[in-house]
Amino acid sequence: MLDRLSFYVVAPEILLLVMACxxxxxxxxxxxxLRGLTYGLTLATLALVAWLSAEFAMTGQTLYGFNKMVVSDPLGNWLKVFATIAVMVTLVYGRPYAAERDMLRGGELFLLSMFSLLGIFVMVSASNFLVIYLGLELLTLSSYALVALRRDHAQATEAAMKYFVLGAMASGFLLYGISMLYGATGSLDINEVFKAIGSGRIKHEVLVFGLVFVVAGLAFKLGAVPFHMWIPDVYQGAPTAVTLMLGAAPELAAFGIAIRLLVEGMMPLAIDWQQMLVVLAVGSLLVGNLAAIAQTNLKRMLAYSTIAQMGFVILGLAAGFVNGNTSNAQYAYSASMFYIVTYVLTTLATFGIILLLAREGFESEEISDLAGLNQRSPLYAGVMAVCMFSLAGIPPLVGFYAKLAVLQALVASGQAFYIGLAIFAVVMSLIGAFYYLRVVKVMYFDSPITATTVSAPAHVRAVLSLNGALVLVLGILPGGLMALCADAVVRTLAT
Structure with a gap:
């Protein structure tokens, strides 16, 4: 029998679903x-949902509903807040772009964005394998439709087909892994699976077989090597507003389900899945950084940059359990959460600049299109430079502190292997700095191709300026956000 508590636990999801309708x-x-009324109502809804999720998060409570199939805890609620803000900012940046390309003939952009956000909410609230899968499918099906939203554009249609085929394969991996774990443990409830694995009465081989498929499915969603094939093609082919929708909020969901499945559900198998994550992280850092150097297309370069950045997130997830001791877990997982949140913040500003430049009648996708941007718009060039320096990990920007937090978690393990991984990550970051600094060089030292000035609505400029300022301010004063991430992780792991 369902009680009021169950509906209270999913109040943000109910509000989002009702308002989407x-x-x-x-x-x-x-x-x-410009779909002004639809746009305004969507932003008002998202603001209300973000406020409600923040209220839940600040109580610090962990509540279960629907027979423990869903959970409301600080980690999930803060991820909901950040994901909602990311979708709001994406719509602010993307609306002028979408209008010029006839993508606002209906309200599909806003509706699909709300349904993809609902999928994210379901994923991070799940305490059951099937609920995670339902949320994942809602997110991915909405994403496929968003990529193909520009129906008259061959490149976008091709990107949607590639995304659909590879996404279906990854979903199959994840579902098959879940079915194996269900067969072994007899439960789909994450807490029950944890207890069953910890009992030691289940064949290790069966568990690891299922675990391999689960990690493969997660790696696809995170965009880790060797499951990264879709990212460059989809980032380049999708309309830029949709690229930002795919590259921001869903990364938070991928982190959320990694914590739910691996940490909360399969911590007794940490020795096995951490080895897999280390391989994924090393491959992502290596392939992402080296491939990005060769790119001339800005969106494609940022796609490979995403793969490399996810390598750092995965390194944090791989350093929580050392020699049977979980004392490093709160530092490692909170560092990963801080990294993913600040990466999304920086990505929003980066693609925001690309979207505003694309409004001149061309896509502004090549690095050479940024030539002389400082002479045409010092504000946009300054924000882009701050973002590039942050992604490269240059102090005092937030990207530097995020990388430092993950490296500290690796070194704090006290193991030579993890210290070696930290050194490898630093070397890869040095290589990565080349392609970020190249963008800055083009903006400030190359001659402009066009003399056209860049304009944008006042509220878009204000959001972009705030976005860029946060990248700087959170680098100088990271303590508040880091404490929030640490508190969320500690409270969630305690339950």
């Missing part, structure tokens, strides 16, 4: 090219 009905009567 309301927005769909309201949009039927909207005739304006």
């Amino acid at each position: 309301v927005v769909a009905l309201v949009d039927l009567g909207v005739k304006s090219r």
Whole structure:
């Protein structure tokens, strides 16, 4: 029997679903090219959902509902807050771009964004394998449709087909792994699976077989090597507004389900899955950074940059359990959470610049399109430079502190192997600095191709300026966000 608590636990999801339906009905009567009413109602809904999730997060409580199939805890609620803000900022940046490319004939962009966010919410709230899978499918199906939203564009349609085929394969991996774990443990409940694995009565070989498929599915969602094939093609082929939708909020969801499945569900198998994560992290850092150097397309370069950045996140996840001791877990997992949140913040500003430049009538996808940007718009060039320096890990920007936090977690393990991984990560970051600094060089030292000035609505400029300022301010004063991440991880692991 369902009680009031169950519906209270999923209040943000219920609000988001109901308002998505309301927005769909309201949009039927909207005739304006910019879908002003739909846009305003969507942002108001997302702001309300973010506030409600933040209220839940600040209570610090862990509540279960629907027979322990869903959970409301600080980690999940803060990830919901950050994901909602990311979608809001994406819509602010992407609306002018979408309008110019006839992508706002209906309210699909706003509706699909809300449904993909609902999928993220379901994923990070799940305490059951099937609920995770349901959330994942809601997110991915919405994402496939978003990539193909520009129906008259061959490149976008091709990207959507590639994403669909590879995404279906990854979902199959994850579902097959879940079925193996269900067969071995007899339960789909994450806490029950944890207890069953910890009992030691289940054949280790069966568990590891299922674990391999689960990690493969997670690696695809995180974009880790060798499951990264979709990222460069989809980032380049999708409309830029959709690329940002795929590259920001869903990364938070991937981190959330990695914590749910691996840490909360399969910590007794940490020795096995950490070895797999180390291989994924090393491959991602190596392939991501080396491949990005060869790119001339800005979106494709940022796709390989994403792969390399995810290598750092995975390193943090791989350093929590050392020699049977979980004392390093809170530092490692909170460092990973801090890294993914600040990476999403930086990605929003980076693609925001690309979106605003693309409004001149061309896509502004090549690195050479940024030539002389400082002479045309010092504000945009400054924000882009701050983002590039942050992604490269140059102090005092937030990317430096994020990398430092992960490296400290690796070194704190006290193991020579993890210290070696930290050194490898530093070397890869030095290589990666080349392609980030190349963008800065093009903006400040190359002659502009066009004399056209860059303009944008006042509220978009304000959001972009705040976005860029946060990248700097959180690098100088990272303590508050780091403490929030640490507190969320500690409270969640304690339950």
